[in-house]
Amino acid sequence: MTPNFHLWLIPLLPLAGAAxxxxxxxxxxxxxxxxxxLFFVAASLAxxxxxxxxxxxxxxxxxxxxxxxxxxxxxxxxxxxxxYLDQLSLIMILVVTNVxxxxxxxxxxxxxxxxxxxxxxxxxxLFMFFMLTLVLANNYLLMFIGWEGVGLASYLLIGFFxxxxxxxxxxxxxxxxxxxxxxxxLIALFLLIQHFGxxxxxxxxxxxxxxxxxxxxxxxLTAIGLLLLAGACGKSAQIPLYVWLPDAMEGPTPVSSxxxxxxxxxxxxxxxxxxxxxxxxxxxALMAVAIVGVITALFAAIIGMAQNDIKKVLAYSTISQxxxxxxxxxxxxxxxxxxxxxxxxFFKGLLFLAAGSVIHALGGEQDxxxxxxxxxxxxxxxxxxxxxTVAIAGIPFFSGFFSKDEIxxxxxxxxxxxxxxxxxxxxxxxxxxxxxxxxxxxxxxxxYRGSGSHGxxxxxxxxxxxxxxxxxxxxxxxxAEFVSTVMSNIIERGGMVVSFEERGGITILSASVPAxxxxxxxxxxxxxxxxxGTWSEHAPDQQGKAEVLVRPLAVEHEHRGHIHESxxxxxxxxxxxxxxxxxxxxxxxxxALGGHNRFDHFLAPVFRTAAGALPxxxxxxxEAAAEGTAASHSETIATAVSILMAFLGLxxxxxxxxxxxxxPDRIAAxxxxxxNTVRDKFYVDEIYQAVIVTPLVKGSALxxxxxxxxxxxxxxxxxxxxxxxxxxxxxxxxQSGNVRSYAAWIAVGAAxxxxxxxxxxxx
Amino acid sequence: MVPLHxxxxxxAILFACGITGFLIKRNIITIFMSIELMLNAVNLSFVAxxxxxxxxxxxxxxxxVMVVAAAETAVGLAIIIAVYRTRETLNVDQVxxxxx
Numbered sequence: 001m002t003p004n005f006h007l008w009l010i011p012l013l014p015l016a017g018a019a020x021x022x023x024x025x026x027x028x029x030x031x032x033x034x035x036x037x038l039f040f041v042a043a044s045l046a047x048x049x050x051x052x053x054x055x056x057x058x059x060x061x062x063x064x065x066x067x068x069x070x071x072x073x074x075x076x077x078x079x080x081x082x083x084y085l086d087q088l089s090l091i092m093i094l095v096v097t098n099v100x101x102x103x104x105x106x107x108x109x110x111x112x113x114x115x116x117x118x119x120x121x122x123x124x125x126l127f128m129f130f131m132l133t134l135v136l137a138n139n140y141l142l143m144f145i146g147w148e149g150v151g152l153a154s155y156l157l158i159g160f161f162x163x164x165x166x167x168x169x170x171x172x173x174x175x176x177x178x179x180x181x182x183x184x185x186l187i188a189l190f191l192l193i194q195h196f197g198x199x200x201x202x203x204x205x206x207x208x209x210x211x212x213x214x215x216x217x218x219x220x221l222t223a224i225g226l227l228l229l230a231g232a233c234g235k236s237a238q239i240p241l242y243v244w245l246p247d248a249m250e251g252p253t254p255v256s257s258x259x260x261x262x263x264x265x266x267x268x269x270x271x272x273x274x275x276x277x278x279x280x281x282x283x284x285a286l287m288a289v290a291i292v293g294v295i296t297a298l299f300a301a302i303i304g305m306a307q308n309d310i311k312k313v314l315a316y317s318t319i320s321q322x323x324x325x326x327x328x329x330x331x332x333x334x335x336x337x338x339x340x341x342x343x344x345x346f347f348k349g350l351l352f353l354a355a356g357s358v359i360h361a362l363g364g365e366q367d368x369x370x371x372x373x374x375x376x377x378x379x380x381x382x383x384x385x386x387x388x389t390v391a392i393a394g395i396p397f398f399s400g401f402f403s404k405d406e407i408x409x410x411x412x413x414x415x416x417x418x419x420x421x422x423x424x425x426x427x428x429x430x431x432x433x434x435x436x437x438x439x440x441x442x443x444x445x446x447x448y449r450g451s452g453s454h455g456x457x458x459x460x461x462x463x464x465x466x467x468x469x470x471x472x473x474x475x476x477x478x479x480a481e482f483v484s485t486v487m488s489n490i491i492e493r494g495g496m497v498v499s500f501e502e503r504g505g506i507t508i509l510s511a512s513v514p515a516x517x518x519x520x521x522x523x524x525x526x527x528x529x530x531x532x533g534t535w536s537e538h539a540p541d542q543q544g545k546a547e548v549l550v551r552p553l554a555v556e557h558e559h560r561g562h563i564h565e566s567x568x569x570x571x572x573x574x575x576x577x578x579x580x581x582x583x584x585x586x587x588x589x590x591x592a593l594g595g596h597n598r599f600d601h602f603l604a605p606v607f608r609t610a611a612g613a614l615p616x617x618x619x620x621x622x623e624a625a626a627e628g629t630a631a632s633h634s635e636t637i638a639t640a641v642s643i644l645m646a647f648l649g650l651x652x653x654x655x656x657x658x659x660x661x662x663x664p665d666r667i668a669a670x671x672x673x674x675x676n677t678v679r680d681k682f683y684v685d686e687i688y689q690a691v692i693v694t695p696l697v698k699g700s701a702l703x704x705x706x707x708x709x710x711x712x713x714x715x716x717x718x719x720x721x722x723x724x725x726x727x728x729x730x731x732x733x734x735q736s737g738n739v740r741s742y743a744a745w746i747a748v749g750a751a752x753x754x755x756x757x758x759x760x761x762x763x
Numbered sequence: 764m765v766p767l768h769x770x771x772x773x774x775a776i777l778f779a780c781g782i783t784g785f786l787i788k789r790n791i792i793t794i795f796m797s798i799e800l801m802l803n804a805v806n807l808s809f810v811a812x813x814x815x816x817x818x819x820x821x822x823x824x825x826x827x828v829m830v831v832a833a834a835e836t837a838v839g840l841a842i843i844i845a846v847y848r849t850r851e852t853l854n855v856d857q858v859x860x861x862x863x
Contacts, residue, residue, distance in 0.1 A: 736859075737859045737860070738855070738856060738859055739794075739855045739858065740785070740786055740789075740794075740855055740856070743785050743786055744786055747782050747785075747786065
């Protein structure tokens with residue numbers, strides 16, 4: 001007897017939330033929007049936990065499929081709306097719903113003062129729906145729906161501040177780059193359908209298990225594996241498709257945390273792990289996964305060292321950590337990859353939330369060069385961030401240490417592993433530790449480097465102010481018909497519309513505008529909107545009138561003017577995640593460290609085939625079996641090395657960014673072009689632009705547009721229309737409107753008809 | 764007995780007269796009469812064939828033609844009167860509102 005878990009509730013509850021907020025939320029109060037947004041995710045979370053507890057209590061935890069409804073049945077191919085629960089998808093839904101719920105809670109605080117509150121929660125719930133569909137799907141097709149759906153949600157949320165041009169184009173970039181990977185994924189699915197006739201996991205994998213391992217040469221499974229890898233590279237931001245993730249930081253910070261760090265970007269890792277049977281039968285594809293992973297880990301870590309934007313550092317760190325997960329999968333240690341995925345979701349989700357809290361405290365400042373000394377101002381943020389930093393840096397006994405160590409050890413000891421992987425991995429661990437502590441020191445230690453602003457001077461507070469001198473937050477009240485003009489003008493002058501709100505024919509734009517141009521704004525607005533303008537620092541009651549009013553908020557709201565700790569609704573999720581980041585590793589302590597690696601054993605049934613499919617008699621396997629104690633011994637040494645690396649990174653960061661603050665600049669100067677190359681991200685975006693985008697755009701414009709479309713297709717249609725028109729132009733004169741000429745035409749016609757009949761002798 | 768082709772010849776001549784009148788005359792009344800002439804030319808052919816082949820259908824057709832012609836005359840004259848009232852002319856070349 002199989003129990004019924006009602007798995008369909010898990011994804012569909014957030015969908016209901018998205019529908020409620022998306023369709024009706026416009027008229028809700030913010031409290032109601034937040035309630036619905038949280039309620040449905042919480043309900044889903046509750047279902048997940050009941051499912052998890054019941055699943056654990058099952059005597060034999062076998063994979064469990066629940067068919068919700070038939071979907072496609074055509075020509076022998078069937079796909080159902082069906083959900084698949086095994087140890088792997090259970091871990092995934094636990095991570096997604098728990099971290100997802102915490103970030104929803106955090107978002108309530110973070111987004112409270114932004115416009116489009118209901119829209120934000122609708123998108124966020126929509127994302128949860130698609131992500132849960134992705135991880136619960138029992139076939140590749142439904143997984144693909146989730147896969148595309150999270151891409152859509154990601155696009156919508158990156159471009160959430162769509163009036164900002166950079167946000168809109170970052171959204172497009174993410175979507176388009178992902179499309180390249182999805183192309184590979186789709187081809188892989190087509191190949192699976194062609195050769196196995198089905199996409200259901202419980203049918204495809206047994207069928208593949210029966211096939212021989214493609215050790216001799218590349219074959220079908222290698223092709224499928226490489227194509228799946230292409231898809232995973234897009235979604236999980238691996239070389240060469242990683243370029244979208246740093247740009248995705250244009251989205252609100254909780255979105256970066258949930259989608260672009262904790263959950264969505266790990267979908268590629270999940271997909272590779274889910275397809276472990278395919279990869280086990282295709283060692284070449286597996287090696288490609290490992291190589292992509294290890295190179296990405298190193299490459300992104302190097303770039304991350306030279307970034308000054310706090311979110312960009314975390315973005316490159318995410319790419320690098322995802323590289324680790326790929327490395328783990330690529331050496332056949334899928335459970336280690338998933339373990340790191342989980343701990344990474346905790347600490348990287350938290351890092352972004354803490355970074356968001358810092359940005360929030362500083363009123364939008366993201367440049368670490370303008371931070372510093374914040375640990376006394378925002379202690380909660382500081383301590384949670386510290387927990388996450390030590391976790392990711394691999395300081396012993398925090399979660400990241402266990403998972404990363406597991407990966408590094410597997411990259412050395414696995415039959416697919418090699419010394420090169422391990423060396424690069426360990427070196428990357430050093431870089432990881434360095435750039436994370438660099439961020440930590442730059443943000444929280446030293447003295448505050450942000451500049452004071454009006455708010456500070458006016459208010460006379462001892463605290464430094466949040467707003468950097470160059471920008472002022474202004475509230476501009478405009479009659480509705482001038483909104484678009486004013487908005488485009490703000491953007492033109494280097495300002496940024498933060499939110500807008502409509503109240504009976506009047507729109508209140510909140511905009512961050514260059515302080516120096518504030519006066520010009522007032523002049524311009526008065527001139528172009530024909531309204532009586534007033535410049536006032538205290539004129540909130542005049543909002544009701546249809547007149548131009550530029551009111552700098554930084555002056556008015558003094559609480560924005562100094563650094564402040566985030567509200568409790570943001571801190572509580574951070575604290576919970578911090579606890580998870582600290583203790584999350586203990587469920588999978590590697591055996592060499594005296595643990596039992598319960599995580600590995602729990603996932604073992606899913607990856608059982610992995611061990612079974614290893615080519616028998618591979619030297620590494622033999623050695624490992626023969627020298628079990630020696631392996632454990634060398635694992636201890638490997639662990640010691642990675643601990644050393646973590647502390648070495650900490651030491652260098654301390655030296656450069658705390659002890660001798662002038663040293664980094666001197667080093668950067670002495671490195672010259674090398675430093676610039678790293679700081680400018682190896683010019684990858686520029687290279688892509690030059691090698692791919694520009695030729696594509698030029699080619700499309702010249703050949704496809706001007707050549708094929710205009711000169712070919714359009715010309716055919718236009719010319720045939722033109723010739724028809726000129727022909728008709730000739731015949732048009734027959735229809736003169738003159739009755740007698742009509743009669744003549746009839747007579748001529750009749751005469752011709754009669755003549756023809758006489759001539760041909762028709763009876 | 765008058766041979767058939769005499770009737771047909773007369774019919775053709777009458778029809779040609781009708782067409783000629785239709786094409787060259789400008790007065791609507793005259794054009795109208797030309798139409799009647801053509802109709803009656805055809806009627807003549809009908810009855811001639813009917814007599815020649817000893818079948819009644821030709822004569823029946825003639826009755827239909829005459830009935831239709833009578834109706835057409837009634838409507839046509841009404842239209843002509845209406846045209847004259849509005850435009851004060853019966854010259855077809857000046858009745859050309861539909862001309863491009």
